[in-house]
Amino acid sequence: MATGTEPQQSTGPRPPAGPRTTGVHTSTRAAIAEPHLRKDRWWLAPAATALGLLAFVVYSTWRAFANADYYHAPYVSPFYSPCLADNCATMKGGPNFGLFGEWWGLSPALLILIFPLGFRLTCYYYRKAYYRGFWASPPACAVAEPHKKYTGETRFPLILQNIHRYFFYAAMLVAAILTWDTVLGFRNEDYEWGHMGLGTLVFLANIVLIWAYTLSCHSCRHIVGGRLRHFSKHPVRYRLWGWVGKLNERHMLLAWASLLSVALADFYVYLLATGTITDPRLF
Template sequence: MSAPASAATGRPRIGARTLRDDRWWLPPLATFLGLMAFVVYGLIRTFMNAWYWVPEHNYLAPFFSPCLSAACVPGASHFGQPFPDLGWLVPPPIFVLPFVLGFRLTCYYYRKAYYRSFWASPPACAVSEPHSRYTGETRFPLILQNAHRYFFYVAMLVAAVLTYDTVIAFKGTDGGVGIGLGTLLMVVNVSLLWAYTLSCHSCRHLIGGRLTHFSRHPVRYWLWTKISWLNGRHMLLAWSSLVSVALVDLYVMLVASGAIADPRLFN
């Protein structure tokens, strides 16, 4: 007597990489192009080492904040210059960018993004990956992903510094209060950076992850609900803050180089 048709005899052998008939490759391709564009711009901008400070409006480009090197132009160092001028191979952003990039590279969303788009691990749901082995995040360098919570603390500090940069950008041409297009762009940028940083999974866990009785901690519970709401938009905030950093940096560069003038709303 033959076995019933419903009896499972093992997984079917499928030779094709995937049975999906949609354009599953578009999202990882778009992610790859977007991240590569940011990386290329960041490298060029960092080693350009010029046009990052607009003294008449106190505009400091985000890529160069805080400017902690003796190589920084006068006025751009709001927190001193503890590091020496080490030449063109070590421009001022090198002292801060590794920590900022560390936060983004170890971010839970960005892990998914570049694992899929750069390593095809896997490139999409229901698509087999080309790698024969999987070791997870137990070996170098991926074991460094576990340091995400510590990069989060540094990211909070950098966001606070950029907030200070934004506050002093409300400087008028006569020394009073003034607002220009650059000021508004910096406000939008720092708002998106705070939203992205606070929407981090580590922040959500820090606020309410160890609580067993929310009723006994109403304030932390309220904060946890707000962080959870932001966390649901973590991907959107990750991309929007990345774009805003590049755009504000580009804008300050254009103003500092004299390519464009900063439109002033008043003063």
């Protein structure tokens, strides 16, 4: 006879057998047998993100180590600007610093790409993108990640993500130099002003997207309007903060658009330098 104090048998779903104690199978979660409750094709977004980023990594690695076909007057590839090595071919009047000799014969792109790539790798959006696309941390909302524990960005190497704010300043400098490269694109192959080719428009679109992505950065938003007690006492910073905030709402779109535009600008210079195409002159 039951006394009323005996444990009752649960008739609900049971967790799968085995010592699974992570994700949706922790002791604090409901006993749900399914690994997740998503019925849509949730894996498409992280898969597309991974493929997009992987394609850019492969392309940029090839171009960075190529050490050739990155200059065709008056255009210089954004992957190779500013020039920090003596063995970098750049246009007359372009930013050619020659600070590091010939850098042991290596591609001069390796000296400069660390700054824009460091800025993107530590960017808040790109962290989300490759955390989900490559590390499955987590792969999608409401989907358990396969890792046994989560330490966030409190340990090496992910704690280095905190240097993003410093890469922001470097990215601003690189964007300023790429702006000057775009201005020089209004010269012809004889370095005479008053020229506009299709490449000029490609570089114009690229630099606009580069600046929009850089200024939409979360660090920029904090620098402009952070640590203020009263916006009313800082109307100029408040107005700037509002503008940056509107850009920040489109940070993901600008991140992908600028990534595509910088690759397109480099590829356009490559096609010109190899003689595959000619630059149509607009005036």
